[in-house]
Amino acid sequence: MPGGFQVPDQDGAGTVEAVGEGVDPGRVGQRVWLWFAARERPWGTAAEYTVVPARQAVPLPDGASFDLGASIGIPAMTAWHCLFADGPVDGPVLVSGGAGAVGNAAIRLAKAAGLTVVSTVSSDEKAAAARDAGADAVVDYRAGSVDDTARAVRAAAPDGVSRVVEVAPASNAELNLQVGAPHLVVAAYADDGEPVPVPGRRSMLGNVAWKFVLVYTIGDRALDAAVAGVSEAVAAGTLVVPPLHRFSLDDVAAAHDAVQQGAVGKVVIDV
The missing domain is CATH 3.40.50.720 (NAD(P)-binding Rossmann-like Domain)
Structure with missing residues (x-):
């Protein structure tokens, strides 16, 4: 956030640890992929935990790996x-x-x-x-x-x-x-x-x-359509894990440097 604290990165995958008021408690333990985690909030995905609106934690099928979930978004x-x-x-x-x-x-x-x-x-x-x-x-x-x-x-x-x-x-x-x-x-x-x-x-x-x-900035209806389309593709096996460049959480700066230098494939941070 301008002038304030910011954990970077928008995409990720993991398991729901807790939910807020009004969210189905049955989602705890659910495997999910994330989008826009750092959009207009300080808690991106380059961390052990992040907090996102419920719609931005999308169910990830059991057959899809966290590597894939972190690579879509x-x-x-x-x-x-x-x-x-x-x-x-x-x-x-x-x-x-x-x-x-x-x-x-x-x-x-x-x-x-x-x-x-x-x-x-x-x-x-x-x-x-x-x-x-x-x-x-x-x-x-x-x-x-x-x-x-x-x-x-x-x-x-x-x-x-x-x-x-x-x-x-x-x-x-x-x-x-x-x-x-x-x-x-x-x-x-x-x-x-x-x-x-x-x-x-x-x-x-x-x-x-x-x-x-x-x-x-495409708007909520277009975002929902894209999420639905991507989720369908994941379930069908259309999207697969691309070539990965892996970094540890301690090497976040190096991971961002790899992106800036045009790494072919997807840069991921292992937590």
Whole structure:
């Protein structure tokens, strides 16, 4: 909290130890995954205990590990919202950065919905992660020009992609226009630091919708829908534990440094 005490981190998993007034006491002992633990409150998940509103402690099926529970939260909710907030997707999906936590979840969620998925990556290691998540085609955008990347994406999705889950909206604006089908939706959940060059006329001709997503502010109805969608995916086995980088509670600073340095997979803190 600004100027005050703050335990960091939003996501986590564990067992309910106690409940407050008005909450079903039968929830004590329940296995749960958490979201937004540190949102507008000082008690994040980098601690032995945290306190959250009951709706933010979501039942975790017995077959799902705490590693998985701690790995979903914001990344999986963001991926679900980028994909399905407007309803079912009716064509191929392009996932930019398919090795990241959001991108990996987006690939798995889209494949579970029966969609063709193309992913762009920047290294062989990241390509392997995207393929492992189920991407039908993986394109290394460093291998050529934007036009080359567009041709490779079009080879996998000849009629164009219907939706883009975008991590770098400024860098990829031209690519998205080249590979988009009519009525393309670009859902960007990150900012790569530059103004996004959105050509009005070309976007109008294709009825392209550019959306910018911050899961913290999408509203309660959208959050509830994302939680429900992620919970369904967990129960179905769609989401699995990504590559993990493990740190002890005493090494919280190092864990945050790993995130800032672009660790491939998910950084978790063992308590």
